[in-house]
Amino acid sequence: MKVSYQWLQEYLPVKATPAELADNESRTGLEVTDVKVPADGLKKIVVGHVLECVPHPNSDHLHICQVDIGEDEPTQIICGAPNVAAGQYVIVALPSARIAGNVKIKKGKMRGEASNGMLCALQEIGFPESVVPKEFVNGIYVFPNAETPGDSVFPLLGMDDAILDYDITPNRADCMSMRGVAWETGAMYNEVPTFKEPELTEGTTPIADLLTAAVNDEKDAPSYQLRVLQNVDIKPSPLWLQIRLWNAGIRPINNIVDVTNYIMLTYGQPMHAFDYDKLQSDKILVRRAHDGESLTTLDGNDHDLTEEDIVITDGTKPVALAGVMGGLATEITADTKNVVLESALFQPTLVRKTAQRYNLRSEASSRFEKGINTATINEALDAAAALMNQFAGGEVAQGHLSASSIEPLSVGIDISIDRINHVLGTALDVPTVLGIFKQLGFPTHESDGLFSVSIPPRRWDIHIDADLIEEVARIYGYDNLPSTLPTGDMTLGHLTRKQQEIRGTRRYLESAGLTEAISYSLTTAEKAQQFTLTDSALTKLDFPMTQDHAYLRQNLITGLLEDLAYNLARKQNDVAFYEQGRVFLKEDDATIRPDEVEYVAGAFTGLVRQRNWNQTKEAVDFYYAKGVVDGLLKQYHLAAPVRYEAVQKPEMHPGRTAAIYVGDVYVGFVGEVHPETAKAYEVKTTYVFELNLDLVLAQDRQKVVSQPTAKFPAVTRDVALQVAKEVTNEQIMDVITKNGGRFLTSVKLFDVYAGEKIAHGEKSLAYTLTYQNAKATLTEDEVNKAFAKVVDHLESDLDAKIR
C-alpha cells in the first residue's frame, strides 16, 4: 500500500518527517519498506505555456515551439510529440535540468533549429507508464488548467509528496485504506484523526423506478448496496484526484472510475460502476455462475465460469465477477450517461479462489480476501455518489437498494492487567494500559484491573485476548520490553545418542578426507531407484514442479554422482564426497507415508593423494574406499564382526563390489560404479559406498572393558603361502584363526603377490601371526607347536604351498 504523506496530513497532524514516520511505523505496526519523493533527483522542470507551434521545416514530425517559461522573452524548444499544440500548458525541462534516469538536458540544435530545453512526457519525469493517463502515454503531458509559466511542476503534479510503501501483513488489511492508516498513525502518535464526509444531494427519481436488486445467498454477499446516477458527463477527474491516484500507483481513467478507486483507497471499500444502459434488464441478481456461462472481463480476457464463482448478473447473464473484476460489456465509457454504483461485502474465500482461478488478482479482490470495514459499506457508497455527482454532474437517484445487509458490530474482549503482564513479562500499571487503549481508539471500561474493551469494526483482525495483548505490546513498544531468560524447571540440552553418533559419523568421514555434500531429495524415478539397499515402492509428488524433482530418493549415491559430474564438468577431477541424509522407503504403493531412514554414502573419484615433492600420487581404488568404510564401522564398536562379501548389483562393477554385513545383517555395500553407469552420469572411475546408518546404529555394541596391558612379550611368526587364485583372504584368515590356538592374538596380512614369479592361476599371500600369553612368557616350543598346526591346516584345507 502506497501511502501519501500529504494525504495523511489531511486526517491528522503528523509532526514526524516521512523517514521518521516510516521508522516509527516499522517498529510499531507495519513495515514501511520504502520512502520516496517523486521529485527527488530531478531539477529545473517548470511549467511552460506554448505560445506558438509550427512544423519544423526539415522534419516531418518535429515542431518548433515558442514557449513562455516565465521569463521576459519566450524560449524556443523543438518538440517531437504528436500532441503538442499552441495554447497548451506543458512540462518544460530547462537547459541543465535533470530528468528521469539522471539524464541532463542541454541546449542544442535539432536539424538546424535551436532548442533550449525539452517538453516532457510524464514518463520522462519519472512516472511509471502504468499510471500515466492513457491520452498522455504517447505524448507530452498537458495541464488541464492554466498554470503560471516558470513555476516548478513538482507541487502541481504531487511530486513533492513523500510516498511511503507499507508492507501490509494479512492481519492488518485495515491499513489497506488511508483512513485505516490514519487510525494507525493516530494510535502511534496519540492523535485522533478526523474525517470529512462529502455531502450527498439526492434527486427526485426513486431508485426503485430504475432498478431492483436481489442476492441469492446472503452467505456469498452478506451486504450488497447499489446507487444510481443519471445523466452524468464523463470526463477526466480534477487534477488533485488524479494526483492521489497516480501517487498510489493507480492510473486515472475518468471521473466515474477514478472515484471508485479513490473511495477504495480512502475507505478500503472496493467499488464497482456499471453502465446502466448496457444492462440487459433492470434486475440485478447476485448468484453463483452456472456451468457453461462465460464472461469477458474488463481486461479483455474471456473466462468460462464455474459454480464456485459469485457473479453479478443483469437478470440474464453475468456482468461482473463479484469482488474481482467487472465485465467489458457494462464498462463505463466516454458515452456512459447513467451509472449503477455498487458497494458490497463478498465472501472472502470465494473471491480469493476466483481471483486465483482466472489469475485476476486486483486491488479489489485483495481487499475482499482479507476483509473490509463492515461499518463503512454504505458510507463509502454515499461518498462515492456525492463525489461522482460533484465531478460528473447529473443527478443521484433517490435512495439506495440494499439486497442484503449486515449490522457492523463491535467485539467485546475482557482482559486483566495481570494477564497482559503475565504474557509480556512487564509490570505495566492500569493507567498505562488504559492510555494505550485510548490511543488505539478502543472504548474501554476498567474496574479492579479488569478491562472490558470494545473493538470497533474497523479493526476486524482483533478477536481474542492475544490479539489485544499484541496491540498493547506494539504501542508500548517492543524496544521497551524487558529482556529476560525463561525461568522455571531446568531442562538439559544435549544431543541424543543417535544425534551424537551421526555427528561422529560426519566428523570421521571429514577426517578421512571426504567433504560433505547436500544433494536434492527430490529426483527422477530412475535415479530414485538406483543403488538401493532394499526394495521399495516409489513416493511420487502429486504435482511436481519439474520432472527432475518428482520422486523421493531411495539412495544417496545418485545425488553424489550428479555432484561429481558437476565438478568434473568444471575440471575438478579429484573429489571425495559424503552425504548424510534421509532416504524414503515404503513397502508398497498402497502405503502413503514412506519411512524416513538415515543413510550415509560416499563417492570418490580421481586422486585421493596428490603428487607431492615427497610423495607419489595415489588414485582411489577399491581398497581405499573399503578402508574408509572399515574405519567408519570401527567407530561404532559393533558387537558382531563386520564382513564383506562379493555381490552383484546392476549399477556396480560385477567383480569389484562387496556387500557389507554386520554379523548376518546386510547394512550396505562398497565398490566401483559400473563403467556403464558411470558413463551415464558423465563421471570417470568412481568408488562409492552406502550404509543404512539407522540399521548400523541399531546393532548391538561391544562394551569396552579395560584390559591390563600385557606384561609378557609377544612372539611373531611370518608365513608366506601360495594358493589358487580363487582362495580368498577371508578363507585363509578363517583357517588361521580357527587353528591358531588360544595364544594367537592377531593375524595381519602384509603381502599379496600374483605375477611372473608365481605359477599361473595362483597367488602368494603373507601373514604375520602374533602370539601372546597374558599370564606367562611363551616358550619357543609352545609357539612352534601352535604355528605348525596353522601351517598344517593351510596345507590340508586350502591346498596351500608354504614358501
Place this chain on the structure above:
Amino acid sequence: MTLRDTLRTINDQNLAKIQQATNLKELNEIRVGVLGKKSPITNVLRGMKDLKKEDRPVVGQFANEIRDGLVTAIDNQKAALEQKRLDQKLAHEKLDVTLPGTPVVDGTPHVLMQVMEDLEDVFMGMGFQIVRGYEVEDEHHNFEMLNMPKDHPARDMQDTFYITQDVLMRTHMSPNEARELEEHDFSEGPIKMIGPGKVYRRDTDDATHSHQFFQMEGQVIDKHITMADLKGTLEYAIHSFFGADREIRFRPSYFPFTEPSIEVDISCFNCNGKGCAVCKYTGWIEVLGAGMTHPNVLKAAHVDADVYGGFAFGLGIDRFAMLKYGITDIRQFYQNDIRFLSQFNGEDK
C-alpha cells in the same frame, strides 16, 4: 734422568698426543700405548724396585698421578671427539625446513551443516533439546494444527509439494513443534526444543529461491513464559551467532501460529547500520520471525491455553549462511562445487 723426570716426559709427550688426537681410533691407540702392559709408565713402575725403599711410595704416587691425569685427558678428549662427531652428523642432517609438510587429507563439513551445528550448540547451551521430525508430513501437522485451516490465506504464501491430498513435503519446521506439543508430558518439565531440518517449497530454483532448503524453528512452552523471555532468548542466540556488537530491532509482524508475532532485524554487519547493498540501504537485516504461541495452536494439541503458553521462533539456515558468508546464490549450497564447499574449512567466530 730421574724416574720422576722420565715420568714427566712421558706425561708431556702423551698429553700433547692426546690433545692432538683427531679420532677415537687414534685416541684408543694412545690409550693402549700409555696405559697398556708395555707402556712407558709400566716400565717406570717396574724400575721402582731399584729405588730406595723410602722413595718408592713417593715415586709410585707420582706415577699414579701421572697415569690418572692421562686417563682423564683421554676421557675428556674422547668426549670432545664424540661431541664433535655428533655435531658433524647433525650438521649433515640439516633439512630445508621451509619445504612444505606432508599433507594430511581432510574434508569439510557442508557450510549449511556448520551453521546448523553452531545454532544447535548455542541453543543446547540454553537447555534446548533437538528434535528432527519428518520430512514427509501430513496436512494436519503442517497446517491445520498451526492455525492454518484449509482456505486460510496464509497457505497461499507457502506453495506446497503434495504427495496426496493429506500428505505433503513439510513446508516449514513447525510440524515438529505441533507434534512435540501433542506428545509432551508437562509433568516432566517444560518444552524447550529446536527443530532444524530440510523443508520443501514448490518454487522454481533461482538465485534466491530453492525448492529445498533448511530451516530451524524452536519453542518454549511452560506455565510462565513471557515475551520478555522470547526477547532475551533471541538476543542471546543472535549475539552468539552474529557477534555481541549487533543491535537488535523487533518489529510487529504476522504469522498464523503466533500472536503477538514479531520479526527480528539485526544492525547490518557489513555497514554497521549506515546503509549498504547488503541491507538494501536500511541499516537493518531481517534474520528471524517469532512470537507468542497462538492459543489455537495450543488448543489443537490439547494443551490448556489458560495454564500453558510460550514462544516460538523460526529462521532460515540457508539465509543465515548467505548473510554470514556473503553468499549470493542459494543454488550453490546444492550444486556441491568442491571449490565452493572447501572454502568453509576454518572457523571465523
